[in-house]
Amino acid sequence: MSYWEFLGEYGIRFVSGAIVTAEQTVPASALAIGIPVVFGLMRLSRSFVIRSAAIAYIEFFRGTSLLVQLYWIFFVLPLFGLTLEKFAAGFIAVGMNLGAYGAEVVRGAIRSVPHGQTEAAIALNLSPATRMRRIILPQALLIMLPPWGNLLIELLKGTALVSLISVADLMFAARQVNGSTFLSAQAFGTALIVYYVMARLVVTPAMRATERVMASRLGRT
């Protein structure tokens, strides 16, 4: 069977798998962007309790394996009365995990805005909240976009693990095709190519475009 015949026969399965992967990636990305803003700011809070809560979250999700977290959310939480459907369990685990990394990106970006910006804002008597919202965050955003691009690609690739709780994503499709045809090279080779295309031809250009738009809004062009 040529590769073209293989694609003709099983291509549709990879397509529907890729669609599920995209469907996992989008809400997981939303979580992975929303969580860091909240936790990154909490991490910089004056309150010890708030700071500690953020550190605990970040440490837990960065220090333990995504696969184990996924299994916890899907298999263990129900024992405590919280049952999630596998699709939701998948993107929540991936989003919360990558969100912990994102929180460090947000914190790092905020801290890399020169201190003179804060001082100038104090000299204008801006309130702490206004300083953050109007002066620091807009500048931090530009700094954090490139690392965000990398994180979102990690996230896309990380979604492959949801196939292990039987979410019918791209990896799941590859494993099924492999199981029924034993054409491992074709099955997993196709998965590799599709992940690569999604990362490099979708996520990366989208991030570059966002960076360009942001930069021109901020007068940096």
Add this chain to the structure above:
Amino acid sequence: MPEPIAAQPKVRLDRVTKRYGDLVVLDQLSMDVAPNEMISIIGPSGSGKTTILRLLMTLEQVTDGIISIDGEPLTHMPKNGGLAPANRAHLRRMRTKIGMCFQHFNLFPHMTALQNCIEGPIQVLGMSKVEATARAMDLLAMVGLEEKAGEHPVRLSGGQKQRVAIARALAMRPEVLLLDEVTSALDPEVIGEVLQVIRGLNKKYDLTILMVTHQMGFAKEISDRVVFIYEGKVEEAGAPDQIFGDPTSERTRQFLSAVLEAG
């Protein structure tokens, strides 16, 4: 000219000490500034000049001593008959009287010159965008940059940036303006345009100005009083003619001759 100290000084530093760990930066420094006075603060690098301004802008806290504006403590507030360190609400209220320009401008790079100048008036003073823009455009015209209102700081020269920074500070209508070596980061050929803006500013806007500077000629020309700081203390203060023409302190004399030799 004798020292024109009014009954109620605009700014008073009363035995102010600032330490960083073991390093004593200001050592029981006392100094009064009269309303509308234009004071130049000179002295060797590291003598504590910037620290004086940063304490006044409440960017740093005093280790000891009291700073007051119009007789009201800046760094402290009355509490149970004594004085307690100022809380945030007190600091924010007192800051309405004070503005500052920095050596490296610290303009907001993501905002145009105009946006830099209306941010404070809108966010802090609660002005409408129309009102704030009118005020800001007047000030940008005053500093000669009306036509640069829509430019972001990256597109401005150093001298233009510092003039925007002055307009931005003035847009808040401060009563006390702090200028920290505002020409030190500039190319020589644009220093004049910034000095030209500062000249007469205290009279035009009813300001009390404390200016840290290395421009001795300019300090001599426009100051009401010159204060020479040495190792965290006021070594000598007086009229510009006296300080530059006939300093009483040997250290002042040495400093001035070193500066004048260096050009």
